Amino acid sequence: MKETGQLTESMAYIMAALTKPRHGYGIMNLIEETTKGAVTIGPASMYTIIKKLLKQEWIYLYDKSDSRRKTYMLTKKGKKVLEEDIKIRKQMIELAETGLKEDEE
Amino acid sequence: MKETGQLTESMAYIMAALTKPRHGYGIMNLIEETTKGAVTIGPASMYTIIKKLLKQEWIYLYDKSDSRRKTYMLTKKGKKVLEEDIKIRKQMIELAETGLKEDEE
DNA sequence: TATAATGTATCACAAAACGATATATCTAAA
DNA sequence: TTTAGATATATCGTTTTGTGATACATTATA
Numbered sequence: 001m002k003e004t005g006q007l008t009e010s011m012a013y014i015m016a017a018l019t020k021p022r023h024g025y026g027i028m029n030l031i032e033e034t035t036k037g038a039v040t041i042g043p044a045s046m047y048t049i050i051k052k053l054l055k056q057e058w059i060y061l062y063d064k065s066d067s068r069r070k071t072y073m074l075t076k077k078g079k080k081v082l083e084e085d086i087k088i089r090k091q092m093i094e095l096a097e098t099g100l101k102e103d104e105e
Numbered sequence: 106m107k108e109t110g111q112l113t114e115s116m117a118y119i120m121a122a123l124t125k126p127r128h129g130y131g132i133m134n135l136i137e138e139t140t141k142g143a144v145t146i147g148p149a150s151m152y153t154i155i156k157k158l159l160k161q162e163w164i165y166l167y168d169k170s171d172s173r174r175k176t177y178m179l180t181k182k183g184k185k186v187l188e189e190d191i192k193i194r195k196q197m198i199e200l201a202e203t204g205l206k207e208d209e210e
Numbered sequence: 211t212a213t214a215a216t217g218t219a220t221c222a223c224a225a226a227a228c229g230a231t232a233t234a235t236c237t238a239a240a
Numbered sequence: 241t242t243t244a245g246a247t248a249t250a251t252c253g254t255t256t257t258g259t260g261a262t263a264c265a266t267t268a269t270a
Contacts, residue, residue: 008257009114016197019204025217034200038193044259047219068217068266083205086198088143092121093191093198095139099124100188113226130248149228152250173235173248 007085021062023069112190128174
């Protein structure tokens, strides 16, 4: 699938989590919790994607003072990209729900 | 990313379109239109994924009477899978929107 | 002081998506 | 009436993305 906005699904999940400062491990847990275990992103995906998001300047290193935890957060640019992406995702959901609802009648 | 529901993003888009009977080419156009060109699924992805969805019995061949067009539609099983998937996607959107909104304040 | 949980990181492989291309049919108009 | 563009399905080979396995260091707890 090609999205002019460029966000893959995993990227979108991670960026959704990074509307607040969080660290990799925390994001993994957050996603698992909020989806009740339906979606999991393992460490390999997590840190690979964080690297990509940093390169794109959609997130930045928010705090590294902790010896273990590196917290990240969305940049302004990243916020815009995420907002655009969500618009598209909502359209898709609307398409599905309209079809599913009409079917019940 | 691992989803117990198994739906990739492209699968979800195509299944969303197949809440009504449609054929491959039509789905491609529909997705492009509903996302105003932000998302495009080309023929390679389209027919590869249709094959997979048939194999999973999430869609079925609805009508092949037309010499050119093969129309497909969601099976009951497919409908359930899509519904579950949408629930998860909504949670993700909520997570993002909550974070983005709080930030504006 | 072990051992479980927390936390980051990478490598090698598998899965998914896609560009390019092929082929056929239908439609409109030159 | 033929030809060019739009419609429609299909696959091959490659690229991109995601992940299982693994490693390793730190912190908490039992």
